Amino acid sequence: MSVSLDLTNSETRAKLDAMKPTDGTKPSLVGLSREQMADALRAEGIAEKQIKMRVSQIWHWLYIRGISDFANMKNLSKDFRAMLEEKFDVSRPKIIEEQISNDGTRKWLMQFPSLGAGKPVEVETVYIPEEGRGTLCISSQVGCTLTCTFCHTGTQKLVRNLTAGEILAQLLVARDRLGDFPHADTPQGAIVPAEGRKVSNIVMMGMGEPLYNFDNVKQALLIASDGDGLSLSKRRITLSTSGVVPFIPRTGEEIGVMLAISLHAVNDELRDELVPINKKYPLKELLDACRNYPNLSNARRITFEYVMLKGVNDSLSDAKELVRLLKGIPAKINLIPFNPWPGSRYECSDWDQIEKFADFINANGYASPIRKTRGDDILAACGQLKSESERLKKTDRLALEAMMIAGHGE
Ligand code: SAH
Ligand code: SF4
Secondary structure, eight states: OOHHHHHHHHHHHHHHOOOSSSSSOOOOOOTTOOOHHHEEEEEEEEOHHHHHHHHHHHHHHIIIIIIGGGOTTTSSOHHHHHHHHOOOOOOEEEEEEEOOOTSSSSOOOOOOOOOOSHHHEEEEEEEEEEEEEEEOOOOOOSSOSSOOOOOGGGOOOOEOOHHHHEEEEHHHHHHHTTTTTTTTTTTTTTTSSSSHHHHHHHHHHSSSSSSGGGGHHHHHHHHHHTTTTTOOOOOGGGESSSOOOGGHIIIIIIIIIIEEOOOOSSSSHHHHHSSGGGGGGGGHHHHHHHHHHHTOOOOOEEEEEEEEBBTTTTTTHHHHHHHHHTTTTTEEEEEEEEEOTTTTTOBBBBBHHHHHHHHHHHHHTTOOBBOOOOOOGGOOOOTHHHHHHHHHHGGGGGGGOOOOOOHHHO
């Protein structure tokens, strides 16, 4: 082995060691890029001429077949499987709880290792079936560094960023549980249909600010949209941000997914209060970044989320200003009825006020779906999730606020 290869190997080992959860579990291959997976195999002494083929075999088992056990990777030799088993992990996170609502909405509470001192973390992921599509709402962080005043997650400190593997694991678990992966015995080379999937869309609208965990979110979404794997169309992936302006162009250029902006106010004074990151990146900068978002068109519009807070941001003059502000940006507006949580200082706008607001923006040419409340009986709505899991499980500081979504993507 040459000296330079040795060097690469020790670097790779150091990187892999850094990823190793401190509870002694093996590093996961889920969430690695092809290059990282190649490095990991190289570091275990796999011959250079085999690396590319090995990576593509493992990739196929992980992301097309949804296999979570090396023993089921049938076209790999026994020895190779044994080595993988000894050194790496491809298992799913522990599912602590699964709830299914009368309307088909599902909610999972998953556990991930602490990645340091402290307890394992728990994250909730929500699946919302709708006519013609099914949307999975995924988290990017446990807690959030930001403090939006109407958001329950904003009352919790950031516990940690989720890794690319953990972000992706939420999708893999949902597909397992919904029967979206082909059976392990499906013959190799069989065409796995993209149509008829239960999870047709994903939204980064769970807990956390995805653009404050950019690298991991980027890697997870590139794997989710990889054509030789999970193959979700980038038009069916929406990333929601409170407005981390410097990362907006990079989201378009490097990830290429659809963008949603948590706008919620039409002037800086109110937005400074509701979405405090506005003090750093005020409306003008935010809207300029939106205007310049790559590949915008009428078929690829930005979604502006607007939470309806009674007497705060729901007047017709707010609606008028909203229309004026968004002029020239291919946009749709998603009105979200506020979900109150214990101790929240706002009320949801009255229904007829929400309708009047929606009618006004509709009349001015914007699609403005009002987000439906779904999964009421399992408390799968913004703000509700957390409070209930507190009562039931007392682990709730780490639980995710899942966001209901309607009207995103294709
Ligand atoms: N941090 C990102 C993504 C997660 S929040 C962001 O802020 O965009 C997903 C959406 O739900 C955001 O638009 C957020 O503002 C909204 N939201 C948060 N708490 C809510 C509540 N209690 N009621 C209604 N919408 C809420
Ligand atoms: Fe964080 Fe988004 Fe909640 Fe604001 S709305 S506190 S950015 S999760």
